[in-house]
Amino acid sequence: MSAPIHAAIVGTGHYAPARVLTNADLEKMVDTTDEWIRTRTGIRERRIAADNEFTSDMGTAASRMALEQARLAPEDVEAIYVATCTPDMFFPSTACLIQATLGAKRAYGFDISSACAGFLMALDAAGAAVESGRIRNALVIGSEKLSAVTDWTSRNTCVLFGDGAGAAVLKASDRPGIRSSLLGVDGNLAEFLSIPAGGCRQPTSEETVRQRLHYMHMAGRETFKIAVNTMLGAAQEAIARAGLTVADVDVMVPHQANLRIVEAVAKRLGEGVMERVFLNLDRYGNTSAASIPIALSEAVAAGKIRSGNKVLMVAFGGGLSWGGTVVEWL
Numbered sequence: 001m002s003a004p005i006h007a008a009i010v011g012t013g014h015y016a017p018a019r020v021l022t023n024a025d026l027e028k029m030v031d032t033t034d035e036w037i038r039t040r041t042g043i044r045e046r047r048i049a050a051d052n053e054f055t056s057d058m059g060t061a062a063s064r065m066a067l068e069q070a071r072l073a074p075e076d077v078e079a080i081y082v083a084t085c086t087p088d089m090f091f092p093s094t095a096c097l098i099q100a101t102l103g104a105k106r107a108y109g110f111d112i113s114s115a116c117a118g119f120l121m122a123l124d125a126a127g128a129a130v131e132s133g134r135i136r137n138a139l140v141i142g143s144e145k146l147s148a149v150t151d152w153t154s155r156n157t158c159v160l161f162g163d164g165a166g167a168a169v170l171k172a173s174d175r176p177g178i179r180s181s182l183l184g185v186d187g188n189l190a191e192f193l194s195i196p197a198g199g200c201r202q203p204t205s206e207e208t209v210r211q212r213l214h215y216m217h218m219a220g221r222e223t224f225k226i227a228v229n230t231m232l233g234a235a236q237e238a239i240a241r242a243g244l245t246v247a248d249v250d251v252m253v254p255h256q257a258n259l260r261i262v263e264a265v266a267k268r269l270g271e272g273v274m275e276r277v278f279l280n281l282d283r284y285g286n287t288s289a290a291s292i293p294i295a296l297s298e299a300v301a302a303g304k305i306r307s308g309n310k311v312l313m314v315a316f317g318g319g320l321s322w323g324g325t326v327v328e329w330l
């Protein structure tokens with residue numbers, strides 16, 4: 001019997017747009033304060049993409065960095081999985097647009113829509129394809145231009161989100177990379193976090209625009225409680241399925257939605273876990289599917305993730321959807 005094929009992360013990259021929007025800037029736009037945003041969320045500033053800068057552009061930039069780190073040329077890429085809830089268009093997929101700008105001539109690709117849990121869903125799917133032997137590598141991207149679907153008159157949401165992209169290169173390996181992946185959804189809670197109009201259920205009309213239904217809507221307080229419980233459950237299950245204990249986790253890279261959510265999950269996971277958490281939400285806010293891959297790439301660049309480390313990623317978002325993934329770093 002031949003040895004099992006594993007899917008290992010061999011390169012990471014990220015891209016953040018140049019424009020910084022601070023809490024002080026938001027104070028001038030809606031009825032909020034820097035103090036409220038910092039104490040309720042931990043966010044200090046976020047990045048906003050330029051008018052002519054799109055999800056595919058940011059995804060391409062993050063991919064170039066990840067490919068360079070992986071020492072892979074665009075022509076070597078076999079598959080492109082893009083997690084996004086803000087695609088350039090309904091179709092063609094953002095993956096097609098990235099394939100073209102990268103010059104990834106041999107790659108197929110498609111988008112995965114699972115809001116903030118999207119990157120872990122994409123990593124799972126791409127990882128399974130690599131492990132099956134059907135492909136030898138895959139580019140897994142999380143990219144979002146949330147500023148395009150943010151209601152800049154609503155303080156309930158506009159202080160939370162930002163733009164950016166992260167990417168990881170998965171490659172077939174004889175040593176474990178992805179050690180476990182636990183995913184879940186509960187569509188009964190779909191209305192907690194959604195963009196109600198613009199799809200076939202409520203096609204865009206003057207009325208939907210007037211009611212601002214083409215923007216993100218969120219039941220924040222309700223979402224908060226479920227986020228903590230599901231992220232905790234996903235983290236515990238992913239750790240157990242990897243055959244590890246919480247003490248074995250070297251670095252935790254959570255979805256960067258709210259510092260209070262991350263702290264609550266880390267505290268419930270166990271003593272000292274918070275010290276092992278990588279955080280960048282103070283600088284980016286919630287970038288949905290881009291959140292974990294940006295943090296992963298920054299953690300690698302900062303030398304916080306090293307060879308042999310067990311890295312726990314955990315996410316939660318619209319769907320509702322969630323995921324926990326344990327990766328052993330090569």
Ligand code: UT7
Nearest residue numbers: 032033036116155156159220221223224227257258316317
């Ligand atoms: O990406 C994954 C999915 N999303 C999340 O995980 C987000 C989950 N939810 C949250 O992070 C938090 O619920 C929020 C940050 C959205 C809100 O924090 P909260 O502590 O749950 O506040 P709240 O919604 O209970 O609101 C408390 C008060 C309200 O005023 P009253 O009713 O107490 O008078 C709000 O109107 O804060 C008010 N408020 C604000 N005040 C100043 C809401 N937004 C703002 C704001 N500035 N931006």
